[in-house]
Amino acid sequence: MSEGILTAPPNLNSAGPEAVARILIIDDEAAIRESLETLLSLEGYAVESAENGEVGLERIAEQPFDLVLLDLALPGRNGIEILGTIRERHASLPVIMITAYGTVGNVVDAIRGGAQNFVQKPWDNEKLLADIRAAVARYRAEEENVQLKRALRQRYNFPNIVGKSEPMLRIFDLVAQVAPTRSTVLIQGESGTGKELIAKALHANSPRRDKPFVPVNTGAMPTDLLESTLFGHVKGAFTSAIAAKKGLFEVANGGTLFLDEIGTMGMDTQAKILRVLQDRRFMHLGGVQEIQVDVRIIAATNVDLRQAVREGKFREDLFYRLNVIAIELPPLRGRREDIPLLATHFLRRFSEENGLPPRAFTPDAMRVLVDYEWPGNVRELENVVERGVVLSSGTTIGADLLPAHLTGASYSTSLLEHSPDASLFDIMEDIERRIIVDKLERCNWNQTEAAEAFRIPLSTLNQKIKRLNIEIRKRVKD
Ligand SMILES: Nc1ncnc2c1ncn2[C@@H]1O[C@H](COP(=O)(O)OP(=O)(O)OP(=O)(O)O)[C@@H](O)[C@H]1O
């Protein structure tokens, strides 16, 4: 493989999430520009203004922005036209339209033209700021994703593997380093951490890439079947062997054999596999002739093989043969910075697959995703994102479209962690209290709305509020 492959990752965070977001205001009214400038600067944004569309386009050409606030009724080329030009040049830069009287037709044109959203004068500051925050967060996540993918693609051929956490970057380096060799690789990691994906990346980045990648789930088969599957058999080797059959070791010749779930393989099969690993030779079941193959072996397991060796369930010699190169995939909860990246990656994939416009998680929903423990790791995240995409009707996916146990689990762990002796009753009350407070917060402390959202009578909600000693906070002013 070429030398370039092991160069350090490029600086991907030149406009990372920590950098101050830059907003461009395009409006011909000085008073509007000034009040928006003040509002946004106070929020910590870097703000630039332009008094017409042409000047605005020049600013965008000169420097990067994270969002544009664009007046619909501009002198000269109007907002819709300017929006069209922005879209041509910067397909994903978020644009929020400002409309004076918001005639339905214009707003529809704006949204069709690719505006993220629109605000009507006079606007509600809090709502505008919330829209801006969501749009900027989404844009940055997407941009980061695009950049990371581009960088990874340049370095190696990993088209669908996403990750920027330190342990994943180390794994990418290791994969690039060992992929071109014939060394046996043992991939260990919890269920759903991406073991098969890494195995495929090893194959795809090896000189064997044009030969077969043959996965076999060694844990799921009874010993006899597994052995005839792996080694093949001659005609008449056993009663049902009415014809000779090739084994997967032969099918994978020249390529890679992926022995999945190797931790639960029977002792007899382990001995036979050990032989093939030692001299790349084996015999068909019932056969007498040795067959030589050139196969690269990648094994994966979600059980701790060292522990299995100590317990006498796994041959020590086979363990060392397999463990030439060890890749440990960390659980998702151990690399939470990968969660937004993966979520955005899956969002894009599922939206595309379903022919839907791009969607984004609200900051609330993203927080829930990042905080959750993910016992099923990346596969579980993938399923949660798919569910959200299917259930959502707008372009955002809120926390309400996430499975209840995602929010529930984080509620329960906190009390369990802080007071391990708490009674079940106390834990349940604590969870109920948190869920109700959470909903009230989302409903701006409007009890009627919260009761409706819970589909319970207002009186029931009020009883619960009393029993659980929930202090009703003042409604936030609009
Ligand atoms: N880093 C990643 N980037 C993108 N997708 C990923 C990543 N890791 C895992 N996935 C996706 O998550 C799913 C589970 O991955 P995979 O099947 O490789 O896990 P596994 O460790 O083999 O799981 P199991 O132990 O349950 O067999 C797949 O759909 C895979 O594409």
Ligand SMILES: [Mg+2]
């Ligand atoms: Mg797997």
